[in-house]
Every structure is written in C-alpha cells, then in structure tokens.
Amino acid sequence: MKNTNSNTKFILLHPYIQKQGSSNLLWLLAFISFFTLAFLATLIYTREQSTSSTITTTTFGFTTTTLPSTVINTLLYYASKSNDTYHMPYSDLKTISDVLRKCSSPCNFLIFGLTHETLLWKALNHNGRTIFIDENRYYAAYIEEKHPEIDVYDVQYTTKRSEMKELITSAKEQVKNECRPVQNLLFSECRLGLNDLPNHVYEVDWDVILVDGPRGDWPDAPGRMSAIFTAGVLARSKKGGNPKTHVFVHDFCGKVEKLCGNEFLCKGNLVEDTETLGHYVVEKMDEKSVHFCIDHSSGAAASS
Known part of the structure; x- marks a missing residue:
C-alpha cells in the first residue's frame, strides 16, 4: 500500500513538473521572438527611410540633403505637362x-x-527655407489655409507699370542715398524698394531669388520693377553665407523684366537667358558701394 502510494505520487507529480517547465520555456521563447521581430522591423524601417526619402551628400564641406533624382525629375515632368496656361x-x-x-x-x-x-x-x-511674397492678400490667405506648410506674406505695391521709366530715373538719382545698392530696405524710402516685408526677410542671406510676380499685364498693374530692384539689393546686402546669389526673372521677354533686370541685376551678371527666363548671378558688395553694376555702362546700355 505504501509502495503503491509512492508510485502513485510519482506518476501524479511528474507530468505537473514537465508542464510547468514547458510553460516557462514557451514564455522565454515568446519573449525572445518578440524582441527579435521588433529589432528586425526597426532595422528594415530605418534602412528604407534612409534610402527612399532623402539622399545626404557632403560637397565642399557642406552637408546637403536633397530629394532623389527620380523624384525631382518626376515632379518637373508633371509640372511642365500641366494644362495651366501660365505654367x-x-x-x-x-x-x-x-x-x-x-x-x-x-x-x-x-x-x-x-x-x-x-x-x-x-x-x-x-529641408530649406522657402518664402513667397504676393500682392494678393486674399489669395495668399487662401494658399496658407489650404497648404499650411507654405510660408507666404502679402505686400502692397505702390508702383504702376506705366511709371517704369520715371521710377528707374528716380532710383538712379537717389543711388547714393535712399536707393543704394547695399542697405536694409526696412528703413528705406526708395520708391522702388519694398520696405513693408516681415523684418526677418531682410535678415536672411538668400541663396536663390525668383521674380515671378507681381502682375504687369496692363498699365496700372504694379509690374515687377520693385521686385527686381529689391532682389538686387537683397543679393548685394548679404552679411554671410555664399557671397553669390542666383536671381531668376521669369517672363524675360517682357520690357519691364529685361530692362529692370539689366539695370538693377546688371547685364554683366546675366549668365543665361531664354525667351522666358533670365538667370543672373549677383555678388554681395561693400556697404559703401554706390553703383549697382561694376561696369557702369551696362545698365545704361540696356536702357537705351
């Protein structure tokens, strides 16, 4: 009877011990599997992010983060195929x-x-700083509401396209005072200078400037005289960064665009031009400079 009891106890306890050991082993295996899968998922996600979202390269000491070439080419292709008349x-x-x-x-x-x-x-x-300036406050507000990532400011132009020659003459007469090529336009009274932009716009060292506004389709339209003049001053008044600024003037076939471009961005700085786009490279100047163009005749020649 005693032996039977002891054998019975051995039979009853043995499966229990095996079950308990198996349970602990299963929990251990589950724990290891979870962290292994988590590690692999993190590794795969990180590699995909680093290869597909951006490409980082180091050139001449600068670290540049750009979109992949395939993405850029795709964006350019579809933008150029738009049905918009003015694209x-x-x-x-x-x-x-x-x-x-x-x-x-x-x-x-x-x-x-x-x-x-x-x-x-x-x-x-x-990953860069992109700021837009537009004369239509309502459209600017609409774009900002629809696309919160767009940084846009509205500005009131006081010029008329029909006044172009008068405004250029006035700027030349005031080139040593209010219309200097190097200055902080925030404090300027030059008729062609935009002095009501947000303060920080004047403090940024702009690398690229595109003049594609305001409107200039009729005599009383603001025209692009002030935008081109302001771009020229901002480029010459840089405090740091790259001493050269790329300034693009769109609709370069227009009289205002070409005349003011060569006058305030300088014909000698024109590195490339097509029927629709003028590309200038403008260098910063000494704050005592009183001429927009190194070759003083370049602007005059363009005006004639």
Missing part, C-alpha cells in the same frame, strides 16, 4: 531646379509671386 516650360523648371540642387543646405529660396509652381518650389527646396 513654366520644362527647360526653365530644370534650370532653376539644378541651381537649387547645388545649393548648400539649408537653402534660402525667396519667390515673388504665387504661381502654378508654388508647391513645386516648396518640394524641390527640401
């Missing part, structure tokens, strides 16, 4: 895009005018 041709988009890609990061990009390409410029200047 830029592919050649102009590509020229501006190429300059943005070579810009040190973060790139400072200032655009006069809200256009069909607004979202494109924001996307191409990935």
Whole structure:
C-alpha cells in the first residue's frame, strides 16, 4: 500500500513538473521572438527611410540633403505637362531646379509671386527655407489655409507699370542715398524698394531669388520693377553665407523684366537667358558701394 502510494505520487507529480517547465520555456521563447521581430522591423524601417526619402551628400564641406533624382525629375515632368496656361516650360523648371540642387543646405529660396509652381518650389527646396511674397492678400490667405506648410506674406505695391521709366530715373538719382545698392530696405524710402516685408526677410542671406510676380499685364498693374530692384539689393546686402546669389526673372521677354533686370541685376551678371527666363548671378558688395553694376555702362546700355 505504501509502495503503491509512492508510485502513485510519482506518476501524479511528474507530468505537473514537465508542464510547468514547458510553460516557462514557451514564455522565454515568446519573449525572445518578440524582441527579435521588433529589432528586425526597426532595422528594415530605418534602412528604407534612409534610402527612399532623402539622399545626404557632403560637397565642399557642406552637408546637403536633397530629394532623389527620380523624384525631382518626376515632379518637373508633371509640372511642365500641366494644362495651366501660365505654367513654366520644362527647360526653365530644370534650370532653376539644378541651381537649387547645388545649393548648400539649408537653402534660402525667396519667390515673388504665387504661381502654378508654388508647391513645386516648396518640394524641390527640401529641408530649406522657402518664402513667397504676393500682392494678393486674399489669395495668399487662401494658399496658407489650404497648404499650411507654405510660408507666404502679402505686400502692397505702390508702383504702376506705366511709371517704369520715371521710377528707374528716380532710383538712379537717389543711388547714393535712399536707393543704394547695399542697405536694409526696412528703413528705406526708395520708391522702388519694398520696405513693408516681415523684418526677418531682410535678415536672411538668400541663396536663390525668383521674380515671378507681381502682375504687369496692363498699365496700372504694379509690374515687377520693385521686385527686381529689391532682389538686387537683397543679393548685394548679404552679411554671410555664399557671397553669390542666383536671381531668376521669369517672363524675360517682357520690357519691364529685361530692362529692370539689366539695370538693377546688371547685364554683366546675366549668365543665361531664354525667351522666358533670365538667370543672373549677383555678388554681395561693400556697404559703401554706390553703383549697382561694376561696369557702369551696362545698365545704361540696356536702357537705351
């Protein structure tokens, strides 16, 4: 009876011990499997993010973060195929895009005018500072509400396209005073200078400036005289960063665009031009400078 009891106890306890050991082993295996899967998922996600979202390269001491070439080319292609009447041709988009890609990061990009390409410029200047200036306060508010990532400010132009020659003459007469090529326009009374932009716009060292506004389709339209003049002053008044600023003037076939471009951005700085786009490279100047162009005759020649 005693032996039977002891054998019975052995039979009853043995399965229990095995079950308890198996349970602990299963929990241990589950624990290890969970952390293994978590580690693999993190590793895969990190690799995908680093290869698909952005490409980081180091060039001449600058770390530049850009979109992959395939993404940029796709954006340019579809933007150029738009049904919008006023969209830029592919050649102009590509020229501006190429300059943005070579810009040190973060790139400072200032655009006069809200256009069909607004979202494109924001996307191409990935991780950079992109600011838009437009004369239509209602449209600016609409864009900002619809696309909160867009940084846009409205400005009141006091010029008329029909006054272009008078305004250029006035700027020349005041070139040593209010219309100096190097100054903080925030405190300027120059008729062509924009002095009511947000304070920080005057403090940024702009790498690329695009003049694609305001409107200039009729005599009383503001025209782009002030935008071009302001772009020239901002480029020459930089405090740091790259001493050169790429300034693009769209609709370069227009009289205002070409005349004011050569007058205030200087014909000698024109590195490339097509029927629709003028590309200037403007260097910063000494604060005592009183001439927009190193070759003083270049502007006059353009005016004649």
